[in-house]
Amino acid sequence: MTVQFIAPISPASHLSAARITAFAGYHAEQCRVEVVAETGSTNADLLARVASGDRSRALGAPTLLAAQTQTAGRGRAGRAWLTAPSAALTFSLAWPFAAPLQTLVGLPLAVGVAIAETLADFGVEVQLKWPNDVLQGGRKLAGILIETATAPDQQLWAVVGIGINLAMPEQLQEQIGRRTASLPAAAAQDRDLLLGSLLSALAQTMRQFENAGLAAFVERWNRLHAFAGQQVLILDQGKTLHEGRALGIDQIGRLLLQTDGGSSPIAIMAGDISLRPKED
Numbered sequence: 001m002t003v004q005f006i007a008p009i010s011p012a013s014h015l016s017a018a019r020i021t022a023f024a025g026y027h028a029e030q031c032r033v034e035v036v037a038e039t040g041s042t043n044a045d046l047l048a049r050v051a052s053g054d055r056s057r058a059l060g061a062p063t064l065l066a067a068q069t070q071t072a073g074r075g076r077a078g079r080a081w082l083t084a085p086s087a088a089l090t091f092s093l094a095w096p097f098a099a100p101l102q103t104l105v106g107l108p109l110a111v112g113v114a115i116a117e118t119l120a121d122f123g124v125e126v127q128l129k130w131p132n133d134v135l136q137g138g139r140k141l142a143g144i145l146i147e148t149a150t151a152p153d154q155q156l157w158a159v160v161g162i163g164i165n166l167a168m169p170e171q172l173q174e175q176i177g178r179r180t181a182s183l184p185a186a187a188a189q190d191r192d193l194l195l196g197s198l199l200s201a202l203a204q205t206m207r208q209f210e211n212a213g214l215a216a217f218v219e220r221w222n223r224l225h226a227f228a229g230q231q232v233l234i235l236d237q238g239k240t241l242h243e244g245r246a247l248g249i250d251q252i253g254r255l256l257l258q259t260d261g262g263s264s265p266i267a268i269m270a271g272d273i274s275l276r277p278k279e280d
Contacts, residue, residue, distance in 0.1 A: 030203075062093065
């Protein structure tokens with residue numbers, strides 16, 4: 001099993017639902033904010049509540065659930081996402097959609113844009129790796145996992161899980177081969193402010209995505225593309241499926257790859273595959 005690590009940091013003050021809500025402002029005024037000290041997975045918790053027939057547990061509005069510590073987080077394709085206490089900003093946003101399930105295919109890309117643009121407001125410049133990673137200096141800073149569930153009343157919900165690294169001690173950097181970045185201390189100094197700002201941006205993104213689809217985000221995503229114009233490999237369980245020059249994404253979120261000798265780019269659909277830069 002592939003394991004993704006989030007680094008530990010020194011204990012930080014507890015998150016405050018009231019302060020997060022205040023910082024999120026009017027863009028997220030319909031959202032509920034909940035904070036727990038510890039849970040296995042914020043995504044799993046919200047998915048269970050969506051599917052529950054128990055009205056006392058059901059979600060009646062968009063809900064952000066943040067955990068001070070997450071012990072059983074998951075990444076894409078079922079990969080474990082391990083977090084030490086106060087290791088990262090880990091949270092999930094459950095959002096109801098009227099659109100059909102198939103229209104949500106490009107949602108991770110739109111969410112990546114929202115995260116990148118919010119972090120830029122905090123002075124942190126990042127890039128996006130197709131289909132769902134946020135990079136800083138070529139190393140992974142944040143990951144996105146989106147899962148869906150249908151409530152007993154047939155309402156479709158998307159649960160957007162996000163983990164952002166907050167520190168990277170030298171010892172752990174050596175352990176994982178320096179593949180992971182961490183948010184600068186200045187940007188993470190007030191986690192309530194950061195999370196409130198992210199919630200505001202995500203709420204706007206969800207509404208815009210439902211109204212206009214991925215088309216509203218394609219140009220913005222391509223400007224943030226970490227490997228634009230670079231030679232990359234598309235891998236499936238370590239086996240190279242495609243090799244070529246990464247051009248960007250199209251209107252439905254497929255990665256456009258210009259292969260050697262190809263007259264036109266091929267379009268790669270996201271799935272249980274990985275993108276890697278080709279090493280010379």
